[in-house]
Amino acid sequence: MFYLYRVKTTQNIKIAVDAVVFGYDTSNGLSLLLIRRKFDPYQGSWALPGGFVLDAESLEEAVTRELKEETGVHINYLEQLYTFGSPKRDPRQRIVSVSYFAIVRESAHQEPEATTDASDAAWFNVTELPNLAFDHQTIVNTAIERLRSKVRYNPVGFELLDTKFPFSDLEKLYSSLLDRPVDRRNFKKKIMSLGILDELNEKAPHKGAGRPGRLYRFNRKRYDELVRDGFHFEL
Amino acid sequence: MFYLYRVKTTQNIKIAVDAVVFGYDTSNGLSLLLIRRKFDPYQGSWALPGGFVLDAESLEEAVTRELKEETGVHINYLEQLYTFGSPKRDPRQRIVSVSYFAIVRESAHQEPEATTDASDAAWFNVTELPNLAFDHQTIVNTAIERLRSKVRYNPVGFELLDTKFPFSDLEKLYSSLLDRPVDRRNFKKKIMSLGILDELNEKAPHKGAGRPGRLYRFNRKRYDELVRDGFHFEL
DNA sequence: TATAAATTGTGTTTTTATTACGCATAATAT
DNA sequence: ATATTATGCGTAATAAAAACACAATTTATA
Numbered sequence: 001m002f003y004l005y006r007v008k009t010t011q012n013i014k015i016a017v018d019a020v021v022f023g024y025d026t027s028n029g030l031s032l033l034l035i036r037r038k039f040d041p042y043q044g045s046w047a048l049p050g051g052f053v054l055d056a057e058s059l060e061e062a063v064t065r066e067l068k069e070e071t072g073v074h075i076n077y078l079e080q081l082y083t084f085g086s087p088k089r090d091p092r093q094r095i096v097s098v099s100y101f102a103i104v105r106e107s108a109h110q111e112p113e114a115t116t117d118a119s120d121a122a123w124f125n126v127t128e129l130p131n132l133a134f135d136h137q138t139i140v141n142t143a144i145e146r147l148r149s150k151v152r153y154n155p156v157g158f159e160l161l162d163t164k165f166p167f168s169d170l171e172k173l174y175s176s177l178l179d180r181p182v183d184r185r186n187f188k189k190k191i192m193s194l195g196i197l198d199e200l201n202e203k204a205p206h207k208g209a210g211r212p213g214r215l216y217r218f219n220r221k222r223y224d225e226l227v228r229d230g231f232h233f234e235l
Numbered sequence: 236m237f238y239l240y241r242v243k244t245t246q247n248i249k250i251a252v253d254a255v256v257f258g259y260d261t262s263n264g265l266s267l268l269l270i271r272r273k274f275d276p277y278q279g280s281w282a283l284p285g286g287f288v289l290d291a292e293s294l295e296e297a298v299t300r301e302l303k304e305e306t307g308v309h310i311n312y313l314e315q316l317y318t319f320g321s322p323k324r325d326p327r328q329r330i331v332s333v334s335y336f337a338i339v340r341e342s343a344h345q346e347p348e349a350t351t352d353a354s355d356a357a358w359f360n361v362t363e364l365p366n367l368a369f370d371h372q373t374i375v376n377t378a379i380e381r382l383r384s385k386v387r388y389n390p391v392g393f394e395l396l397d398t399k400f401p402f403s404d405l406e407k408l409y410s411s412l413l414d415r416p417v418d419r420r421n422f423k424k425k426i427m428s429l430g431i432l433d434e435l436n437e438k439a440p441h442k443g444a445g446r447p448g449r450l451y452r453f454n455r456k457r458y459d460e461l462v463r464d465g466f467h468f469e470l
Numbered sequence: 471t472a473t474a475a476a477t478t479g480t481g482t483t484t485t486t487a488t489t490a491c492g493c494a495t496a497a498t499a500t
Numbered sequence: 501a502t503a504t505t506a507t508g509c510g511t512a513a514t515a516a517a518a519a520c521a522c523a524a525t526t527t528a529t530a
Contacts, residue, residue: 015246053320058321098318
């Protein structure tokens with residue numbers, strides 16, 4: 001391919017992408033998908049999945065490609081998080097990393113495959129993370145903060161749950177992410193008043209004792225319509 | 236300098252930074268600092284100030300350096316906005332741009348200097364922007380959206396005003412950014428109840444008719460203390 | 471198979487926050 | 501002087517959030 005003009009810089013910086021992939025289940029809480037590094041530096045350490053951006057692909061394409069190559073998981077949510085570019089964040093050379101925030105739904109929370117690029121990939125509870133390579137702990141902290149603040153005004157929380165869920169699961173999710181007790185009755189009143197959940201004529205499969213709850217589903221179409229008309233919520 | 240390990244990629248991507256610099260004054264509203272491009276591509280077009288990142292500087296250092304070189308203005312607020320990386324956003328070659336969001340306070344809203352890097356630099360009202368080079372209009376839109384949503388829960392709005400301001404200026408700022416009428420009395424009650432403004436024993440200099448208002452000042456120290464204790468607000 | 475334990479479903483009252491609105495005060499403009 | 505413009509302060513009506521109690525449905529177990 002030909003370019004009309006030359007870019008006049010002798011810059012020696014590489015650009016990479018990294019993904020903070022969240023999973024969630026009601027009993028174990030929030031978890032994170034990590035890979036074990038096969039090569040130096042930080043060989044054997046756990047790290048975020050990611051890698052270098054190819055010349056012809058977009059940043060989003062780079063993240064999804066790397067995730068597929070390194071972990072094989074299917075993500076259902078992706079957004080850009082922050083770009084980390086301190087000159088010394090990689091010991092090899094200057095690497096600027098565009099980090100992404102991703103979610104794998106509870107039902108799709110299958111075991112990750114180990115592939116050629118990473119010697120191992122596994123889920124870790126966010127409260128029990130191992131030491132991470134590079135500045136990846138900082139990236140993870142930024143992502144957790146983003147998730148915690150974003151669920152308060154955006155339905156991103158529904159991406160963590162199965163498409164059909166009993167109300168108590170939603171309540172536990174918010175109680176855990178907001179890190180405060182949630183009154184079941186007031187919470188349900190508030191959420192239902194938003195008009196973005198469909199009440200299904202199905203009951204949750206029994207798990208242990210107690211009355212099984214009715215199932216609900218997030219109605220994204222309805223949500224998007226409301227947003228177009230200026231709707232927004234705060235929890 | 237020596238590196239222990241080689242980075243195995245033949246990536247041909249350059250990394251740049253761009254800044255969306257906001258100014259504001261009560262009579263003219265929100266304005267934006269643009270530069271006129273001296274070289275192709277888009278020679279003569281207006282564009283965001285910015286440029287390539289040097290190997291040894293951080294991204295923030297790159298932005299402030301470029302702003303100084305190209306416009307000479309002194310900014311009092313800077314935060315990362317978003318990273319734009321579509322393969323075709325620059326006709327010369329692949330360039331990933333980390334964009335920043337910056338503010339120049341009303342009092343420091345001096346005329347920008349034209350310098351060597353840019354043939355011209357000027358303030359434009361956000362409602363009367365010229366055609367912009369590259370994907371800079373998209374970046375500007377993202378920044379305006381960020382500003383509009385952020386003033387609702389963050390004191391970033393005070394960065395736009397002079398350090399001492401009459402309450403009516405704050406009211407006009409919010410009314411303009413939130414794009415809705417604001418009841419003077421309720422707005423003042425709400426803001427004062429937050430406890431983050433100091434009421435000064437000074438009156439605003441007279442501008443035209445009407446009773447001059449008392450001056451107020453944002454107390455950042457107090458705000459930071461409150462935030463440490465879990466404080467947050469919504470307007 | 472009766473009873474305890476666990477969990478969901480629904481409603482009312484109290485408290486707090488928001489919105490709507492009126493009138494006096496202090497300055498400039500004519 | 502008097503009209504005009506803008507600030508300062510307060511109260512009533514309305515809406516939202518928080519606090520709180522008991523019935524219904526299921527599994528566990530005595």
